[in-house]
Amino acid sequence: xxxxxxxxxxxxxxxxxxxxxxxxxxxxxxxxxxxxxxxxxxxxxxxxxxxxxxxxxxxxxxxxxxxxxxxxxxxxxxxxxxxxxxxxxxxxxxxxxxxxxxxxxxxxxxxxxxxxxxxxxxxxxxxxxxxxxxxxxxxxxxxxxxxxxxxxxxxxxxxxxxxxxxxxxxxxxxxxxxxxxxxxxxxxxxxxxxxxxxxxxxxxxxxxxxxxxxxxxxxxxx
Numbered sequence: 001x002x003x004x005x006x007x008x009x010x011x012x013x014x015x016x017x018x019x020x021x022x023x024x025x026x027x028x029x030x031x032x033x034x035x036x037x038x039x040x041x042x043x044x045x046x047x048x049x050x051x052x053x054x055x056x057x058x059x060x061x062x063x064x065x066x067x068x069x070x071x072x073x074x075x076x077x078x079x080x081x082x083x084x085x086x087x088x089x090x091x092x093x094x095x096x097x098x099x100x101x102x103x104x105x106x107x108x109x110x111x112x113x114x115x116x117x118x119x120x121x122x123x124x125x126x127x128x129x130x131x132x133x134x135x136x137x138x139x140x141x142x143x144x145x146x147x148x149x150x151x152x153x154x155x156x157x158x159x160x161x162x163x164x165x166x167x168x169x170x171x172x173x174x175x176x177x178x179x180x181x182x183x184x185x186x187x188x189x190x191x192x193x194x195x196x197x198x199x200x201x202x203x204x205x206x207x208x209x210x211x212x213x214x215x216x217x218x219x220x221x222x
Contacts, residue, residue, distance in 0.1 A: 023037060023038050024036065024037045024055060024059055024090075025055070026044075026053040026054070026055045026062050026064075027053065028050055028051045028052070028053060028064070030048060031046065031047075031048055032044065032045040032046040032047055032048070032050050033045040033050050033053045033062060033064050033088065035055075035062065035090050037090075042090070042091070042092060043092065044062060044088050044090070044092045044095075045064070045086075045088060045092075045095060047066060049066050049067040049068075050064050050065070050066050050067075050086075051064065051065050051067060052064060052065045052113065052114060052115075052116060053116075054116035054117065054118065054125075055090075056118055056122045056143075057118050057119075057120060057121065057122045057161065058122055059090065060089065060090060061087055061088065061089055061090065061094075062087070062088050062089075062090060063085065063086065063087050063098070063116055063125060064085075064086055064087075064088070064116075065083060065084070065085060065086075065112065065113045065114070065116075066083065066084040066086050067083055068081040068082040068083045068084065068101060068111070069081045069082075075103065075109060075130065076101050076102060076103050076104070076109035076110055076111035076112075076129065076130060077101070077103050077111070078101070078102055078103050082100050082101030082102065082110075082111065083100075083101035083110070083111040083112060083113060084097055084098075084099070084100055084101065085097075085098045085099040085100075085110075085113040085127070085141070086098060098141065098146070099113070099141065099148055106130075106131040106132045106137055106153075107131070107137060107150040108150070109129065109130065109131075109137075110129055110139070110148075111129055111130065112127075112128070112129050112130060113127045113128075113129065114127060114128045114129070114136075115127060115128045115156075115157050117157060117158070117159040117161070118159065118161060119159060119161055119169050119193060120161040120162075120168060120169050122143060123142065123143050123144055124140055124141070124142060124143070124169075124193070125140070125141040125142075125143055126138060126139070126140055126141075126151075126157055126159055126171070127139055127141070128154060128155075128157060131153055132153065134176045134184070135153040135154065135155055135175070135176045136153070136154055136155050137150055137152075137153060137154065138150070138151045138152055138153070138154035138157060138171075138173065138195065139151060140195065151194075151195030151196075152173065152175075152191070152195050153175065153176070154173045154174060154175060155174045155175070155176060155186065156172075156173065156174030156188070156208060156211075157171065157172070157173060157174075158171070158172035158208070158211055158212060158215065159171060159172075160172065160215060160219070160220060162215075162216070162220060163215070163219070163220035164220065164222045165220060165221065165222055167190070167219055167220060169193045170190055170191065170192055170193060170199065171190070171191040171192070171193060171195060172188055172189075172190060172191075172202065172211060172215065173188065173189050173190075173191055173195075174186060174187070174188050174189075175187060175188075175189050185204070186204070187201055187202065187203055187204050188201075188202040188203065188204070188205060188211060189201055189202060190202055
């Protein structure tokens with residue numbers, strides 16, 4: 001059975017990595033998506049179903065989830081109204097649909113669109129969806145071509161878009177794996193930006209914030 005999992009949320013996010021967005025933030029107040037810049041707040045959307053926004057590195061657009069009617073189910077669905085991944089400009093114009101949720105197997109189904117994070121150039125958008133009983137699924141969306149694809153099983157994600165060194169845009173993935181002679185563990189692993197090449201284990205951390213702290217203080221030194 002496919003279950004929704006609780007994804008590791010990196011609270012110290014990385015919306016402020018680009019200088020253009022340094023004094024900006026986006027958030028949901030239960031009545032829509034809001035954009036705040038230098039103390040001025042602008043309402044971008046006005047639906048109570050809108051949540052989990054992420055600001056692009058250039059600070060020009062916001063992606064967010066519009067919740068559908070499938071929130072209490074254990075799997076993603078097509079009907080009657082699926083979750084949506086949407087985009088809106090920071091002036092509130094251009095609100096448009098990027099992806100609609102769909103049912104399917106662990107690698108094909110789409111809903112939630114959780115933990116959204118951009119690559120440093122804003123072209124690649126990564127997000128998590130439900131997948132397996134013990135793991136979610138990491139997907140990537142190309143903001144230029146509109147193409148979406150599954151990358152790998154994951155319960156947590158950190159895009160190293162803020163790294164100035166060789167690890168820039170690499171992916172820190174929390175993965176549920178199994179020991180040879182029984183038992184399981186949830187370590188973090190480093191992948192290249194495509195998600196195809198595993199670069200090595202990073203180990204176990206107490207919290208997502210601890211991962212971000214380690215990345216900023218150690219892994220991402222110039």
